[in-house]
Amino acid sequence: MTLFRIALKQQRTGLIAMTLLCALGGVLNALGFVQVAGTSQVERLAFARSMEVLGAQLSYMLPAPEHLETLAGYLQWRYFGSLVLILGIWGVISSTGSGRGDEERGLVEQWLAAGASRTRYVATRVLVFIAVATFAIVAAMVVTYVAGVSAGEPLPLAGMASLGIELLVTTLACFGIGLVVAQLVTTRRAAGFGAAGLVMALFLINSAGRTSDVGPVRWLSPFYLYERSKPLTSDGALEFGSVAALTVAALVLITLAVTAFVRRDLGGTAITRASRTSRPSLDPSRDPLLRIPVVALLRQQWLWLITWLVALTALSAFLASIIKTVIDTLTTSSTPVMRAYFERAGLAGYDSFVGAIWLSTLMLILSAYAIVQVQSWSADDAEGRLATTLSAPVSRGRVIVERLIALLVAVGIICAAAGTAVYLVTTSQSIQIDGSKLALATALVVLIPLAFAAIGQLLAVWRPRSALVLLSTITVLSYFIVQFTPLFGWPEWVANLSIFSLYGMPMGGVVNWSGIAGLIGVTIAGTIGALFAVQRRDVGA
Amino acid sequence: MTEAIEAQGLTKDYGNGRGIFDLDLTVADGEVFGFLGPNGAGKTTTIRQLMGLIHPTRGSARIFGLDCDRDSVAVKRKVGYCPGELPQFGGWRGAEIVAYVAGLRGDVENASIKALAERLDLDLGRKYREYSHGNKQKLALVLAFMHKPLLVILDEPTSGLDPLVQQEFYGIVRDARSAGSTIFVSSHVLSEVEHICDRVGIVREGRLATVSKLEELVGMRAFHVEIEFADAVPTEQLKGIPGFEQVRVEDHRASGILRGSFEPLMSALASRRVIGLVSREPSLEEIFLTYYEAKP
Numbered sequence: 001m002t003l004f005r006i007a008l009k010q011q012r013t014g015l016i017a018m019t020l021l022c023a024l025g026g027v028l029n030a031l032g033f034v035q036v037a038g039t040s041q042v043e044r045l046a047f048a049r050s051m052e053v054l055g056a057q058l059s060y061m062l063p064a065p066e067h068l069e070t071l072a073g074y075l076q077w078r079y080f081g082s083l084v085l086i087l088g089i090w091g092v093i094s095s096t097g098s099g100r101g102d103e104e105r106g107l108v109e110q111w112l113a114a115g116a117s118r119t120r121y122v123a124t125r126v127l128v129f130i131a132v133a134t135f136a137i138v139a140a141m142v143v144t145y146v147a148g149v150s151a152g153e154p155l156p157l158a159g160m161a162s163l164g165i166e167l168l169v170t171t172l173a174c175f176g177i178g179l180v181v182a183q184l185v186t187t188r189r190a191a192g193f194g195a196a197g198l199v200m201a202l203f204l205i206n207s208a209g210r211t212s213d214v215g216p217v218r219w220l221s222p223f224y225l226y227e228r229s230k231p232l233t234s235d236g237a238l239e240f241g242s243v244a245a246l247t248v249a250a251l252v253l254i255t256l257a258v259t260a261f262v263r264r265d266l267g268g269t270a271i272t273r274a275s276r277t278s279r280p281s282l283d284p285s286r287d288p289l290l291r292i293p294v295v296a297l298l299r300q301q302w303l304w305l306i307t308w309l310v311a312l313t314a315l316s317a318f319l320a321s322i323i324k325t326v327i328d329t330l331t332t333s334s335t336p337v338m339r340a341y342f343e344r345a346g347l348a349g350y351d352s353f354v355g356a357i358w359l360s361t362l363m364l365i366l367s368a369y370a371i372v373q374v375q376s377w378s379a380d381d382a383e384g385r386l387a388t389t390l391s392a393p394v395s396r397g398r399v400i401v402e403r404l405i406a407l408l409v410a411v412g413i414i415c416a417a418a419g420t421a422v423y424l425v426t427t428s429q430s431i432q433i434d435g436s437k438l439a440l441a442t443a444l445v446v447l448i449p450l451a452f453a454a455i456g457q458l459l460a461v462w463r464p465r466s467a468l469v470l471l472s473t474i475t476v477l478s479y480f481i482v483q484f485t486p487l488f489g490w491p492e493w494v495a496n497l498s499i500f501s502l503y504g505m506p507m508g509g510v511v512n513w514s515g516i517a518g519l520i521g522v523t524i525a526g527t528i529g530a531l532f533a534v535q536r537r538d539v540g541a
Numbered sequence: 542m543t544e545a546i547e548a549q550g551l552t553k554d555y556g557n558g559r560g561i562f563d564l565d566l567t568v569a570d571g572e573v574f575g576f577l578g579p580n581g582a583g584k585t586t587t588i589r590q591l592m593g594l595i596h597p598t599r600g601s602a603r604i605f606g607l608d609c610d611r612d613s614v615a616v617k618r619k620v621g622y623c624p625g626e627l628p629q630f631g632g633w634r635g636a637e638i639v640a641y642v643a644g645l646r647g648d649v650e651n652a653s654i655k656a657l658a659e660r661l662d663l664d665l666g667r668k669y670r671e672y673s674h675g676n677k678q679k680l681a682l683v684l685a686f687m688h689k690p691l692l693v694i695l696d697e698p699t700s701g702l703d704p705l706v707q708q709e710f711y712g713i714v715r716d717a718r719s720a721g722s723t724i725f726v727s728s729h730v731l732s733e734v735e736h737i738c739d740r741v742g743i744v745r746e747g748r749l750a751t752v753s754k755l756e757e758l759v760g761m762r763a764f765h766v767e768i769e770f771a772d773a774v775p776t777e778q779l780k781g782i783p784g785f786e787q788v789r790v791e792d793h794r795a796s797g798i799l800r801g802s803f804e805p806l807m808s809a810l811a812s813r814r815v816i817g818l819v820s821r822e823p824s825l826e827e828i829f830l831t832y833y834e835a836k837p
Contacts, residue, residue, distance in 0.1 A: 104631075104670075186670070187632060281666030282658040284643060284651055285636040291644025300633075300641075384628030387594055388684070391622040392645035395614045538595035 003116055007128040010102075011094065013469055015132040018090055019139045021476060022083065026144030028484055029079040033071050034151040035488060044069035051077075063227040064210060071153040075144065076232040080163060083140070084170055084226050087133070088199050091175035096191035098125035099182025099257065109266060118262045122179075126254055129175055130168075137167050158236025166226055166238065169246040173222040174199050176253025183260035183270040193307075222246055293398075297406040308369060309414050312362070316418035319358045320425035323350070350431050355507030358422055359441060360482075363448040363500060366411055367475045370449035373407055374456030374471055378464040387539050396534045400457055404527060407453045408446065415442050441506040447519040451499050454526025461533040474499070543606045545570045545692050545723035546591065550600030553586050561586045562747045563600065568725055568740075570605075573718055575734030575755075576727040578744035584727040585625045587744070588696050591725070592622055604692060621685040625696035625727070627677045635665035635672070635680050642684050649688045657683045660709050674701040686713060693717060695726040699733060711736045731762060732822055764820045766806070767796045771814035782806050 037047040048068035055065035055077065062081040067073030099122075102108050111121055141164045148155040178195035185191050206221040208214050218224045225242040260270035289299040298305060380386045389399060419442035426433045452475060459467035481498035484490070495501040502519045504512030546568035553560040561583035568574040578584050589595045591602055593613025602609040604616045630638050643649035658665055661679040672680065678701045685693055693714075699707050714724055714737045728734050734741055735755060742752040766785075768774075774795045779788050782805050788797040799806060799820070810818075 189631075278666065280664035281636060282655045282663075283636060283665065284654045285634065285640035287637070287640065290637060290640040291647075293644075296641055296644055384624065384626060385630065387592075387624060388628045388642065389645060390594060390613075391592060391617060391620075391624070391684075392642055393614050393618040394645050536596070539589075540594065 003111065003121065003124045004128060007098075007125050008131070010097075011128055011132045014090060014094055015136060017469065017472060018087070018132075018136040021086070022136050022140030023143040024476075024480065025079060025083065026075070026140050027147040028480060029075060030071060030144055030147035030151055031488075032484060033074045033078075034153070037069070037074070041069075048073075061207065066230055067233045070233070071148055071151065072155050072159065072232040075155070076163070076230060079144075080167070080232070081227070084167060084223060085203055087137070087167060087171040088174035088203070088222070089196060091129070091133070091171045091173075092178035092195045092199055093192065094129050095175045095178030096182045096188055096195055098122070098129070099179045099261070100185070100191045101188040103266060104188055112266070119258060122258045122261050126175075126179075126258075130172065133168060133171050133175075137164050137171070156232065156235060159232040159234070162229065162231035162236045162238045166229055166231065166243060166246075169243060169250060170222050170226040172250035173246050173253065176250045176257065177202075179257035180253050180260070183257055183264060186267065186269055219245075222249065225249075294402050294405050294409065297402060298410060305410050305413075308410075309417055312365060312414050313417045313421045315365075316358060316362065317421040317425050319361060320354070320422040321429070323354060323357055323426065324429050324431055350426075351433060351437065352505060352508030354422065354426065354431075354433060354438070355441060355505050359445055359503075359507060360500070362415070362418060363445050363503060364479060366414070366445065366449040367452050367479075367499075369411065369414075370407065370452040370456060371468065371471050371475060373403075373453060374460050375468045377403060377457065378460045378467045381460070381464050381540060384540065390539060397531050400461075400527065400530050400534055403457065404450065404453060408450055411446050411449050415446055418442070437507060440511065444503065444506055444511070444516060447516065447523065448499060448503055451502075451519050451522040451526065454523040454530065456526075457530035458526045458533060461530050461537060543570065544568060544603075545572065546574075546602065546604055546725060548587075548591075548600070548602040551587065551590060551597055551602050552599045553583075553590055553595060554598045555586075558747065560598070560747055561590075561744070564744075564749055566742060566749060566752065568723060570723055571718065571721060572740060573714065573724040573726070573738045575738035575741040576725060576744065577729065577731060577734060577741055578727075579729055582729075582744045583747040584729075584744060585696055588625070588694055588725075588727060591694060592620070593617070619691040621688060621690035621693040623678075623681045623685040623693075623695040623698050625700075627674075627681055630669035633669050635663065635667060635669060638669060638680065639665065639683060639687065643687065646688050653689060654683060654687045657686055657713070660713060661706060662709075675703060675706065678702055679706065682710065682713070686717060689717075689720065690722060692723045692725065695724065697727055697729070699728070707733075730822075735762075762800070764799045764803075764822060765796070766799045767794065767817075767819045768810065768815060769794050769817040771816050775809075775813060778809055782809050 037044055048065075051068045051074075052065050055062060055068075062077055065073065065077040068077060108121065112118065141160045145155050145157070145160055177198055178191065181195040181198065182188075182191040185194060202221040203223050205214055205218055206224040206227070209218040209221075209224060225246050228242040229237070229239040231238055264270045287299065289295050380389075386399070390396065419438060422442075423433060423435060423438055452471065455474065456467060456471045459470050463470065478498040478500050481490075481495060482500040485495040485498075485501070496515075496518075499519070499522065502512075502515040502522075504515045506512070544567050546566065548564045548566040551564040551566075552562050554562065559581075564587060576584055576587070586595070590597050591604065591609050593609050593616060596610055605619055607616045607619075609616055633641075639654050643654065654665075657663075661682060663676060663679040663683065665680075667676075669677070669680070678698070682695075682698060685695060685698075699710060702710060714726070718724060724737070726734065726737065731741075738755055740752060740754050743750045770793045772793070774790045774793060776788070776790050776795070779785060779790075779795055779797065784799055784801040785806055786798045786800065788795060793816075803820075
């Protein structure tokens with residue numbers, strides 16, 4: 001029971017964050033649908049037609065839409081279609097933490113030394129994840145159902161229950177993938193990258209299968225099996241074979257991982273390699289980059305940086321490639337409420353939609369980059385690397401400033417590459433984009449992750465253990481505010497609470513310089529706060 | 542002449558009696574000073590304050606006349622540091638770690654790093670996560686000594702080192718001292734500091750109990766001795782042996798604490814049929830307790 005309690009405690013942050021995210025997403029999407037789609041049958045059908053055309057363009061991300069004139073059909077497509085990927089990634093993060101992260105920190109060794117068997121240890125971690133995933137999914141279902149009732153369009157109970165089961169088994173299948181990958185590598189980071197990459201590849205195989213024939217390989221994707229059932233629009237009916245396949249896949253993967261864990265050495269992998277012999281080295285690295293301030297920080301994470309650079313450039317090029325069709329679909333929408341929504345959001349012309357679609361995606365992903373960086377800064381303190389840095393003649397203030405400059409440089413490089421890709425792809429599609437406007441908008445987007453990083457620095461210095469959760473909460477709230485303010489017509493002061501809102505829409509017209517000044521102000525205030533706080537705190541405390 | 546280390550009323554109070562309290566201590570330039578104490582006595586807390594990593598609750602410490610808290614950057618130009626708790630560098634190679642820290646310092650010769658790695662038999666080409674505890678400790682020692690600092694602060698530096706490497710470490714300390722460095726080394730083993738230290742300060746329950754020259758501590762050194770006799774134990778004879786204290790007898794076995802030379806005990810046992818004799822160095826806490834219990 002002690003093992004179970006401790007495992008539950010380790011899942012606490014994920015449980016709270018995912019429950020809030022799932023529940024909030026359900027409520028906002030349900031209420032947002034009622035606002036946008038209108039109430040009359042004519043309005044609803046017009047809305048559904050527009051969304052179906054849009055859905056075809058978003059097939060890389062969302063399943064094929066069905067009955068979009070109803071709340072149930074809309075949620076099944078728009079919300080639960082993307083929630084399954086978020087839950088899958090959560091499963092991967094959790095399983096690689098259980099399967100490799102605890103081992104890296106020496107916790108597994110402690111437990112095994114205390115008499116827990118390997119099977120019992122992993123089984124407990126699996127059971128705890130099943131419990132917390134079930135709780136988060138049930139909470140999302142209940143809250144979304146209540147939102148539907150309050151909006152005057154109750155969702156089918158049987159459909160909600162069936163969908164909950166589907167989400168759970170798909171999440172567990174992704175958890176199993178992460179747990180197996182964790183047995184094949186030696187670090188949590190490698191396990192996380194490997195498993196997340198595999199899950200994303202399976203997601204994209206299914207996405208590709210929506211528009212072209214990818215053959216039987218599509219059956220390997222848990223996301224394909226998930227979307228074969230459409231329980232919200234079919235009175236709760238499940239495609240039994242798919243649910244059974246997902247359940248069996250989860251069980252097989254978890255059993256495979258447990259077997260590998262029982263057989264392998266702690267700290268080792270399930271794949272044994274022939275030992276290599278090499279001459280011992282007594283020399284320090286000759287890499288000059290390691291000895292240059294700021295550059296050394298970038299050099300330490302060059303692989304990580306290149307991964308972000310390639311992924312975001314590719315994503316930017318892809319979004320730019322579909323932008324014309326999406327815009328044409330949306331701007332010819334016959335739904336009056338949707339047109340009003342675009343007007344309220346200041347969307348008119350290709351330029352502004354590039355801002356709305358590409359830049360809003362970019363700033364959200366770059367915020368995630370900033371959050372990951374803040375997490376590593378907190379870990380520097382907890383794992384003694386900060387003390388090592390400060391045992392050299394380096395001031396605490398220099399550490400704070402160097403981190404921010406390194407982040408600025410990294411984000412600047414990523415944005416430059418992504419912006420160039422967007423410009424090249426859009427011009428190749430005969431979309432007239434003002435290059436100087438795009439360059440300015442891309443340059444200004446750098447301020448978003450910088451502001452989050454400055455706030456994160458302050459949090460990492462002030463409350464290092466809670467910094468990740470606090471900054472993630474601020475980011476999610478900022479994102480929801482900016483997404484739903486035009487939808488619900490919230491006042492401007494609410495919109496200005498969001499970091500994203502301060503960026504404005506530089507592609508749509510005049511740059512909101514007061515908002516930009518606000519972003520710079522947040523960055524300066526966060527940095528000054530962090531500089532002040534870091535002088536006062538005890539390192540490693 | 543400026544002292545290497547000077548602490549005045551240095552206090553870090555973590556509450557519930559934990560921390561270090563009212564530490565007054567001076568370490569002379571060129572001295573090798575041992576900072577002894579049982580686990581949890583406040584050694585690491587003191588060292589982290591000297592390094593400017595944690596702030597004192599009250600009092601102050603100076604290194605070569607510079608305030609450890611206010612002037613910590615200038616202080617660390619003169620100091621090398623080996624932490625008690627080793628950092629985690631994950632997938633970095635040893636060579637990359639030393640290059641990075643050397644870059645932060647800016648005054649490190651590659652030859653110095655190579656010489657230290659060679660003396661400690663440390664392969665810098667391996668990844669940090671592949672290092673054993675002992676190898677991680679060796680890397681920490683390389684980082685502490687590589688820039689030939691004026692003062693080296695070492696927190697339990699021999700933890701995890703095998704006896705041969707420990708001997709090499711003592712050699713490195715002696716060489717650094719010959720080159721003019723001051724060494725401040727914490728330990729919880731008296732015999733360890735005997736190898737290298739000029740003076741020793743003993744800290745207990747957060748307070749500095751005594752500071753003495755090493756030779757003055759010889760009287761404090763003690764061994765726990767157990768003797769098994771073939772015949773009855775000569776209790777009165779044992780109690781009469783100089784330096785043999787706290788004699789306890791059970792059946793054919795006798796035990797006690799022996800201070801000073803073994804010679805009187807061995808002479809007394811020469812005429813007896815002894816089946817076995819075991820002596821071990823007691824923990825510092827045991828020595829400390831018996832030492833102060835014995836004092837009037």
